Amino acid sequence: MAQSVEHAQSEPTLEIVLMSRTHVDEVLDIERESFANPWRRRDFEYALDRSNGFAIVAHQSALAVGYAIGFFVRGEFHLASLAVRRGLRQRGLGAALLSRVIEVARERGARVVTLEVRMSNASAISLYEKAGFSRIAIREDYYSHPPEDALVMMKTLRDNPWGP
Numbered sequence: 001m002a003q004s005v006e007h008a009q010s011e012p013t014l015e016i017v018l019m020s021r022t023h024v025d026e027v028l029d030i031e032r033e034s035f036a037n038p039w040r041r042r043d044f045e046y047a048l049d050r051s052n053g054f055a056i057v058a059h060q061s062a063l064a065v066g067y068a069i070g071f072f073v074r075g076e077f078h079l080a081s082l083a084v085r086r087g088l089r090q091r092g093l094g095a096a097l098l099s100r101v102i103e104v105a106r107e108r109g110a111r112v113v114t115l116e117v118r119m120s121n122a123s124a125i126s127l128y129e130k131a132g133f134s135r136i137a138i139r140e141d142y143y144s145h146p147p148e149d150a151l152v153m154m155k156t157l158r159d160n161p162w163g164p
């Protein structure tokens with residue numbers, strides 16, 4: 001299945017659905033190939049069980065090709081993780097997932113979307129900046145394995161996000 005996706009002449013249809021427990025095995029594959037310090041199964045299950053959690057999976061030809069997961073906290077949606085299957089990057093899938101996250105955050109009344117990203121993660125920082133995120137702070141020694149500072153980024157979803 002993965003082979004037919006990678007070698008297809010035209011891109012197969014992209015479907016983005018809410019993540020459920022049935023997706024976690026495939027999501028863990030993507031997670032483990034994407035991060036040095038990956039979330040474990042119980043981290044995803046915990047997030048899926050939270051009433052303020054929101055998670056989506058992108059599918060192409062029945063293969064999970066990427067996911068995004070985060071939490072609504074008052075007027076904020078905090079994007080905790082976003083990744084695309086390694087062999088399928090740089091085809092617009094990350095941008096499509098991020099765009100859906102922003103759309104849903106706006107629909108559900110969030111004022112801002114926030115996230116942390118490793119300072120060295122130029123591809124992700126570029127993805128976020130193209131989607132309208134700004135650099136707002138640095139959290140020193142935020143990451144371990146390997147240790148690194150985090151860049152905090154934010155996208156406002158309203159003209160006056162701190163107003164009534």
Ligand SMILES: CC(C)(COP(=O)(O)OP(=O)(O)OC[C@H]1O[C@@H](n2cnc3c(N)ncnc32)[C@H](O)[C@@H]1OP(=O)(O)O)[C@@H](O)C(=O)NCCC(=O)NCCS
Binds near residue numbers: 034093094095127
């Ligand atoms: C970051 C990530 C999600 C991007 O997904 P993707 O599907 O490759 O991204 P897209 O193809 O939609 O690219 C959108 C934009 O991201 C940026 N980008 C993506 N890959 C890039 C690369 N290798 N180098 C530089 N910029 C890159 C570009 O700005 C790109 O816009 P462009 O196509 O106009 O150049 C993907 O690289 C990934 O899963 N990385 C590992 C996990 C990770 O780091 N997640 C972010 C945690 S905060």
